[in-house]
Amino acid sequence: MKLLHIEEAPLKYLKTLRLHYEDKSGNARVWEMVSRSGKARLEKDLAGGNHTDGPMIVAWNEEKTHVVMIREYRVVAGKEIVTFPAGLCDEGESIKEASIREFKEETGLDFHYLAQEGPRYTSVGLSDEKVHTVYGTFTGELSQKYLEDSELIVPFLVDREEAVRLIKEEEMTVRSAFCLQMFFRIGPLFELIP
Incomplete structure (x- = not known):
């Protein structure tokens, strides 16, 4: 080709x-x-370059019993979709900086960066969009006061039991579903491969 x-x-x-x-x-x-x-x-x-559009942020509490997710109204779906907080990098902003800013805006919580991987394609058959998956912990209280007027986002905490329910019953992005399954070690992959 x-x-x-x-x-x-x-x-x-x-x-x-x-x-x-x-x-x-x-x-x-x-x-x-x-x-x-x-x-x-x-x-x-x-030609061999590599770019990122922004971060998807997977954050957990100190006890590693809960992760932070959001319900966000997505125009294309016509409804709320469950996902991990995410966003675009502003001009000149690092992935770490964008993660801290976006996490605060979408959840009201403080994000404590630990690591990142990527960037990886989100939908390579349709777009060249790439994102980093960023990992860390969170502190603070959930809030919607930092949202932009154009955003309809509800942040919430997810434990293992709620993760199982979300995956079975609610619409969510594929990358968020995989991260949730990996964090809590749930789903068919862990049932098929002990």
């Missing part, structure tokens, strides 16, 4: 791109995708 060229078709917040490429049989093909940053960043990544 060989990429031939990229065509940009911008929107307000996203750029739509058409990637013209050659498949393994030499046939000309077109792949459509969206990007937050556009053609220049995609070309850098294809």
Whole structure:
């Protein structure tokens, strides 16, 4: 397979791109995708660069019995979706700085950074978006007073029992479901592989 060229078709917040490429049989093909940053960043990544759009934050209490999650209204889904707090990096902001800021905004809690991994793609068939998964602990009291007017977010604490219920009964992002299953060691993976 060989990429031939990229065509940009911008929107307000996203750029739509058409990637013209050659498949393994030499046939000309077109792949459509969206990007937050556009053609220049995609070309850098294809040349070996690496970028991040922001953090997804997995935070637990000192006793490691609860994690913080949010219910956020998502326009595309038309309803609230359960997820870990997350957000975009501001210009010049590090992943650690963005994690602390976004966690405070979305939960009212203080985030104490421990580690990060990534960046990793969120939906590689559709977008070049990549995020870091950031880990740490939290202190403070849940609050919605730091939310932006455009955000409808309810932060809440999740223990093991609630994690099992959430995974079975509520809509959540796939990456949040996996992180929740890993933290509490629940779900089919842990049932199938002792």
